[in-house]
Amino acid sequence: MTASVPAAAPVVPAPVVPAAVVPAASPPGLLRRHRDFRMLWIGETANKYGSAVTGLALPLIAVGTLHASTLQVGLLGAAGWLPWLLIGLPAGVWVDRLRCRPIMLAATTASLLLYATVPLAALAGTLTLWHLLAVALLAGGAGVFFQTAYTAYLPQLLAPADQSEGNAKLHGSASAAGIAGLGSGGLIAQLAGPVNGLLANTATFLLSLWCTARIGHREPARTGRPRRALRREVGEGLQLLASDVWFRTFALFGAASNLVLTGYQSLLVVFLIREVGVGEGTVGLLVALASTGGIVGAAVARRIAARLGSSRAMLVLELALPALTVLIPLTGRGAGLAWYLVGGFGASCGVVAGNVIKATFQQRYCPPELLGRLSASGAVLNFGSIPLGALLAGLLGTELGVRPAMWLMTAGVPLAALVLWCSPLRRVRDLPTERRAPVREKGSRRCRSTRRDTAGGAVLGARGRGGTGQDGTGRVGRRGWQAVSVRVVSRPGGRCG
Structure with missing residues (x-):
């Protein structure tokens, strides 16, 4: 008689979990996985902190050391913004012609050297209000080139999917650095004097310079676009700003x-x-x-x-x-x-x-x-x-x-x-993500502009000067620097940029 073999236990298949239900592991943060952005973030945070301290130290030197009047202190503050009116437009053309990273390095180096002349002149007994005004004016000019190049450089460093997170981290750290700079700037000036405090603050510019130099990304040479007259290229930027409704x-x-x-x-x-x-x-x-x-x-x-x-x-x-x-x-x-x-x-x-x-x-x-x-x-x-x-x-x-x-x-x-x-x-609910140049129609003075809608759908066509969006209203732009920036947040309340 053949021995009976015990029946095998039935195999119960494991429940199948739909892929959509399984939570995907969130990718590590941008600062952890993107070395070049980490270098840019550290350098820019140091730069914002140094700018906040410097913005407080220069008026303190003018008032406490040089006994400047209220009008003279006002002129010192205005000198830092005047370069935007003098060289802002041609600076944008030069940034579009050249690589951004070398411009940022040169501008940071210029700011470092300019601010270092103030404590050296004070040590030699030759510091004057005109010296401070010249430093503020020239450092403001360096800031024009740095900020313009920085704005154009970030999209080259980050993929579109990372740009939102990158901007959030940069603006958040800039706010924190501005707060720390305002708080510690007065303490540094009280302990070491405003002139010596400005000398100590040059360390932040050295850190910014070192971090920017350590960025591994290299921009390709901009040889594909022929160079035209400076006035014409400035006009292209102004025309884009004026013609696009956003x-x-x-x-x-x-x-x-x-x-x-x-x-x-x-x-x-x-x-x-x-x-x-x-x-x-x-x-x-x-x-x-x-x-x-x-x-x-x-x-x-x-x-x-x-x-x-x-x-x-x-x-x-x-x-x-x-x-x-x-x-x-x-x-x-x-x-x-x-x-x-x-x-x-x-x-x-x-x-x-x-x-x-x-x-x-x-x-x-x-x-x-x-x-x-x-x-x-x-x-x-x-x-x-x-x-x-x-x-x-x-x-x-x-x-x-x-x-x-x-x-x-x-x-x-x-x-x-x-x-x-x-x-x-x-x-509209969302700002658009793609812009197409207007195309002139045959036999018509009006332009037809096409772009993909904000949801990534079909290409839409619209008529009218400069083109219109999917709802017939046009396109969206942003306010100036920040921005850069946009608003400058080194002072309380911030500014638009």
């Missing part, structure tokens, strides 16, 4: 916003000390606390844009949050200081978060061969309104008083944002 919208908004932001910021210290009655140490603490809004804005910008859409997020961030600045003139002693903290925090948060979205948009939307000229053209318009805002606020403060002038300047912040509200931004 670029034009953000440029006008940046100029109007910078006018009023600079206005109230130029009165802020006088307002807090003379009108509110707080001490100088308290002013620094209040400004640092309000400026933390920039760090928060950089952290949440991408999430808000993903949830609301980049266009709608821009309206919320640039209209709703900065509108809180109207609370600042209500500031009083004690618990009344909360009005300034809420208003300043909202402005910083909205400025930086909006810059993150706009920087990513411009890098994707603008033709790479025009990015330097477009950035410089927008920056000339944006930064040109900064000295006008300071002058206007000074005149209003003299004629009407500091608190009424603060009311007028802060009320202008939400009014400036109406430029965005009246633009195509409120009629």
Whole structure:
């Protein structure tokens, strides 16, 4: 008799989990996996910190060491912005013609050498106000080239999918560096003196120079585009800024916003000390606390844009949050200081978060061969309104008083944002990601412009001057530098750029 073989246990197949259900491992952060971006991020953070310290040290040297008048201190501040009006447009052309990284290295080296002459002249007993003005003017010129090249270089370093994260990290670290620079700049000046503090601060420029030099990415030689007359290439950047409804919208908004932001910021210290009655140490603490809004804005910008859409997020961030600045003139002693903290925090948060979205948009939307000229053209318009805002606020403060002038300047912040509200931004959900040059039709003076829609769908055609988008409203651009940047966040509240 044959022995019976026990039956094998039935094999139960493992449940099949659909691929869509299995959570994909999130890729490591950009700073961990991208060495070149890490070098750029460290160098730019050091650069922003050094700029914040220097921006405080130069006026302290002028007042404490050279006994400069109020007008002379104002001229010293204006000297740093004047190069944008003088050389901003041709700088954009040169950046588009040459490699960006060598320009950044040369500009950082020039700033390092220029600022080092100040403590050396003080040691020799030859430091004068004219020396400070010359350093501020020439270092501002180096900053024009650095910022323009930096804006055009980042899209070459990062893939389009990484640009949003990269911009968020750069803007967040710039806000943090600005806060640290404002806080430590006064301490350094108090412990070592403003002149010696400026000498110690050259270490930040050395770090920035070293990190930029360590970037491994090498740009190809720009030999494919024939060089034309400088005036013609400058005109191409201006024409792009003026003809594209989106670029034009953000440029006008940046100029109007910078006018009023600079206005109230130029009165802020006088307002807090003379009108509110707080001490100088308290002013620094209040400004640092309000400026933390920039760090928060950089952290949440991408999430808000993903949830609301980049266009709608821009309206919320640039209209709703900065509108809180109207609370600042209500500031009083004690618990009344909360009005300034809420208003300043909202402005910083909205400025930086909006810059993150706009920087990513411009890098994707603008033709790479025009990015330097477009950035410089927008920056000339944006930064040109900064000295006008300071002058206007000074005149209003003299004629009407500091608190009424603060009311007028802060009320202008939400009014400036109406430029965005009246633009195509409120009629679309997302900003476009691709721009096509307009094509002239046979037998017609009008142009037909085509581009892929923001969702990656079919190519759409539209008629009209400069082309229109899928809803017949046109395209979206961004405000100036940041940006670069866009707004400059080394001072409380930030600026549009």
